[in-house]
Amino acid sequence: MSHQSGIRVSKELAEQFAAAVASSQERAIKVSIVEDFDRVTELLEERKPAYVLYRLDSKTPAGDYEWLFLFYVPDRATVRDKMLYASTRATLTKELGDSRFSDSIYGTTMEEFTLQGYRQHIRHQQAAAPLTEAEEQLARVKIAEASVDIGTTSRRSHIVGVAFPVSEEATAKLVKFASADRESNLVVLRLDTNGETVEFDKSATVSADDLAANLAEDVPRFIFYAHTYEVDTGKQETGIVFIYVCPLKTKVRERMLYSSCRSAVLQAAQDAGVAVAKKMETNDVRELTHAELDEHFEAERNVSRPATPASGLRGGAFKRPVAPGRGPPRLARRVVKRETETPAEKDS
The missing domain is CATH 3.40.20.10 (Severin)
Known part of the structure; x- marks a missing residue:
């Protein structure tokens, strides 16, 4: 039948x-x-x-x-x-x-x-983008961290589906940022955890290398930045990057609220006409450099890059690892995450 x-x-x-x-x-x-x-x-x-x-x-x-x-x-x-x-x-x-x-x-x-x-x-x-090895490793670390019990008397508090309303001022700034005649290439939003709203924090016109100097290092923030990168010799384009900054010393409740509101902020930006091309996550604003942002637009770039010495497997000589017990103490490198969220939905 x-x-x-x-x-x-x-x-x-x-x-x-x-x-x-x-x-x-x-x-x-x-x-x-x-x-x-x-x-x-x-x-x-x-x-x-x-x-x-x-x-x-x-x-x-x-x-x-x-x-x-x-x-x-x-x-x-x-x-x-x-x-x-x-x-x-x-x-x-x-x-x-x-x-x-x-x-x-x-x-x-x-x-x-x-x-x-x-x-x-x-x-x-439905076209989920493949993750890089670094992204897969970071995802595994986050899953492991979420499953760790702090102690026998510790309690977990999960905040699911939090969506603070976006203030009129923040919405207006996003709409202006999305327009062709934007007045600044940086818009920063913050959470008012007491009033439970998403508020406008600041806007400015800065170069990518001066981005960190214009951001607070000790508080979480949602950042929209229009990054200009070279796609070919002599040719430049601009793409909007959404950056979620959450310092390591952020309080647990604040971290959970920012993390839970991130999707709602992205949706509000989309509703305002902001076309986000790339998404990043970091716990240290000092890692937000022109070179780091350029890496996220690597697929769009077609510029030949000269080999640099001691640059690992990226065009330079392979650097022999230091023998165990020698050299300076190893430090855990902060990771800037690149992610593409494309939830699969079924056709009608």
């Missing part, structure tokens, strides 16, 4: 066929399946942001239909509209019920809300 698609006959087709049966004038009727996802674009305007709630044919285990949350913010929309829609999205989905939405799509063009655009979104979600 073949599986049924669930597609129903339209009222217009049923009436047309009934008329043809009763008449001897029509010999053939052409019937086509029309994908109604493409009709979403009929609801959109060229310069006006909009939310569209689209019901899928798939259902939850409870038997309810799954929904898509579509968020359209055209580039030509006014800054005020962009800020208004970005700051209202979280409230809207929360009051309607976050669990009802199986996925969300953010886009700036109508083409992104066609059936082809949706299928491309699904392919992108």
